Amino acid sequence: MDQIIERYQKVTGTRIPEHDSREQIYNDLTRMRKETSRLQRSMRGYTGEDLSSIPYEDLDQLEQQLEHSVNKVRSRKNQLLQQQLDNLRRKEQMLEEENSKMYHWMKENRAALEYQQAAIEVKPVEHHHQQMLDQFPFFGEEEPNSVLQLSTIPPQLHPYGLQLTQPHLQD
DSSP: HHHHHHHHHHHHOOOOOOOOHHHHHHHHHHHHOOOHHHHHHHHHHHHOOOTSOHHHHHHHHHHHHHHHHHHHHHHHHHHHHHHHHHHHHHHHHHHHHHHHHHHHHHHHHHHHHHHHHHHHHHHHHHHHHHHHTTTTTTOOOOSSSSGGGGGGGGGGGSSSOOOOOOOSSSO
């Protein structure tokens, strides 16, 4: 087992202390506590808490650091806003180009579109007329080609008769 540990130490270049002294651990703990305390004081200064114990020179230095930090933040913020603005301008230009292309395409194909729309509007009406004509049996040489010509067919050929369903108003 000792051989494995020695090989590991040689490869990694580290040494595992064999005997940690309590004094070394105590010194490390004291050093870490001081560092933690210093960092906490620094954080309170940055947040504006407990400024009464800070001397004037340190306050001046803190103010300069904060101004420098604010300038960095503003610079980065402006950079991001500029990037967004550039992206939106590119998108606007692309949409305008697409709109222009669509307008020219529609202008060039207007006649075809109007013809298609007219055909769509006429189809349902023609289909309805054909249904109406199919309901009546016609005898003779020519069948009427419109609903209006139905009125010219002699009444004896009409298999349907109309009956009044309204009551006499004279009674």
